[in-house]
Amino acid sequence: MNEDRSVLLPHEETPVVTLEEPITRERAIGIVRQLAAAKNHQDAQAAAAIYHPEAVLESPTLGSRHEGPAITKVLENWFAFAPDYQVDLDGYALDGRTLCCWGYISLTPAFTVGGAVPNGESARVNAFILFRFREGKVLWESFHFDVAALARQCGVAATDLVGES
Template sequence: MYKVDSALRLDVRIHPFRAGIDTRGAVAARIACARPTPGKPPVIKESNVTSEQMHALASKLARVKSEQNIAAAMTIYHPDIELAAPSFDARQCGAAAVEQGLQVFFALFPDYQIELHKTAYQGATMLASGQVRVTPHVPGQACPCVSVPVFLELEFRDARIYRETFFLDAGLLCRRAGIAPEQLRAAAAEAQRALKQTEVRAC
C-alpha cells in the first residue's frame, strides 16, 4: 500500500513514437489509500530510504534538470541508473548512456522545465505526477512553449535514484506544438547524430 501525500488518480495516455499519433496506448496508475484485497496483504518492500529522502532527491533532480544541468543530475542518479521514456521509445542503462540520452533530450527541449505536484511512496519506490513545459527544437519550425502532464516512477538504491520511468504524452505535446510526431522523431535523430559527430571530433 502506498503512503500518499493526498489521494491521487492519474490517467496518462501515451502515444509511442513508433506507433504514430493515431495509435494510443494507455498507462493508468491509481494511487489511493485503498483497503488491501481480502486474503492478500500488501507486500511492503524493506527499504533504508525514507519518503522524506526520496522526496528531497526527486525535488533536487527536478530542479537541476529544469536548469539542464546534466552534471548535477548525474550526481543524483545511481551509477547503474536505468532511464526509460516509453512514449519516446527510449531506454538507457548505465551512467554513460543516460548522460548521452540527456544531452540529446536537452538538445530537443532546451528550455525543459518540470514541476512535481503529487507524490506517493512504497518501500524504495516513489510515484509522482506533475507538469512539464518545453519548447521543442525542430529545425525549420517555430514551435511554441507547451505544457503537458507527466507521471514519474522512481526507484532508489544507495541513497540515489536507481531507476526512472518517465511517462509523457508525446502525441499531445506534438499537437500543442503544432508539429507531427515524425518531425520530432527526426529532430531527435538529428540531435543524436550531432552528438556522435561531436564525440568523434573530440577523439
C-alpha cells in the same frame, strides 16, 4: 531477522539486491526534487550525478531505455531538444520502494526527429514519473508524458517527435 531485500525492476528477470533500508517518502522526494532542480537548469552533469552508476532511465513514451554512463549523453541530447525544459511536480506517492510523481513538463522543441519544424511555442503537458533508489541515488526512472498533446501544441505530428514505432 533475515529479511529479503531484493527488488525486481520491471526490465529485469533477476532481482537487484540492495543492502539499503527501504527509502522514506521524505528522502525519496528530496532526491527527486534535487533531480528536478538540476533538470530545470538544463544541467546534465548535475542531474547525472544524482543517478546511481547502475541506473536505468527509460521513457516508454519515447521508446527509449538507457543505462549507467549513457544517461549523461541522453540528458545532454534532451536539453538540446528542449533547451527551456521545466518539470513541475505536484504530487508524490511512495509504495514500498517505488515513488510515483505527477505534474507537468514544459518545453519548446528546438527540432524534431522527423525533420518537421515546430511552431516555436512552448508546450505544457501532463507527466508522471516512477523512481526507485539505491544508496541515496536514482536507480531507475520511468518517464511518461502525453506526447500527442505535446505534438499538437508544437504544431507537428507525434511521429515527428518520437519517430515511427
